[in-house]
Amino acid sequence: MQTAAGRAICAALFGVAMLTFASSAGAGPADKLRDSLFKNRPGEVPGAPVGCFMSEDGRIFTLDRTQPSPLLKFEDSPEVWALLPSPAPRGDVIYKNDLGQPMLRATRLGGFTLFTDKRPSGEAVSRAGGCGPLRLMLISPQALGERMLQASVRSGRAARRAVLFEAEATPNSAALIADAALVVTLAYLRIASDGGRPMLAKVGKVQFSEGKKAQVSFSGGVLRIIVAPSQGLAGRPSSERVEKVLRTGK
Known part of the structure; x- marks a missing residue:
């Protein structure tokens, strides 16, 4: 990993996500679900750009549309999902992850449907109050090194072998690379819990670099992440995309 002093190779224990949240916006009395819906864009219906919601199963998440790509974060996970909205029949909008899998559907009448692994056919969602937007906070080179160390050790423990994390970061990319390291760790943990340690044993190094488009690839024992x-x-791949590449090689 490149710091102000130069390049270093990191290995250590997983840490906290580097997302910081703006202070919660107060929800007015009798807020309606319609108020949480979308800005006026082609294929979307108007509404507040940020909202907190609860699914039928009681899972709480934040939906933030203040960024060019809508963001979704579940309360019980450190990962933030960058979503791609696409038009659906009857004026609905489907929000997909970077694998093209639907995560959320919104109707222009104000309803939401959440899609998860446990409920692939979807479950209804209701407003859970006000909340602030999702943000990456700026971090120092030293903090980036610590986050990389934390993530690489947790990944190594999941794989039961040493995994070297290596990156070339600039002030613009430091926070995003740190978040990408977290995402890699989440992919490692899921694969390990599903009996996938043999495939993780093939990875000896994880390299992070900057580019024009988020990418992930695996060859020669090196997992390469471009942010x-x-x-x-x-501008970084999701844990699902990293997991797919680790499992299939593409």
């Missing part, structure tokens, strides 16, 4: 700082949190 695009200009795209914000949409």
Whole structure:
């Protein structure tokens, strides 16, 4: 990893996500679900750009549309999902992850449907109050090194082998690379919990670099992650995308 002093190779224990949240916006009395819906854009219906919601199963999440790519974060996970909105029949909008999988559907009448692994056919969502937007906070080279160390050790423990994390970061990319390291760790943990340690044993190094578009690839024992700082949190692959590449090689 490149700091102010130069390049270093990191290995250590997983840490906290580097997302910081603006203070919660107060929800007025009798807020309606319609108020949480979308800005006036083609294929979307108007509404507040940020909202907190609860699914039928009681899972709480934040939906933030203040960024070019809508963001979704579940309360019980450190990962923030960058979503791609696409038009659906009857004027609805489907929000998909970077694998093209639907995560959320919104109707122009004000309803939401959340899609999860446990409920692939979807479950209804209701407003859970006000909340602030999702943001990456700026971090120092030293803090980046600590986050990389934390993430790489947690990944190594999941794989039961040492995993070297290596990156070349600039002030613009430091926070995004740190978040991408967290995302890699989440992918490692899921694969390890699903009996996938043999495939993780093939990875000896994780390399992070900057580019124009978020990418992930695996070859020669090296997992390569490219981040695009200009795209914000949409400029790094999701844990699902990293997991797919680790499992299939593409």
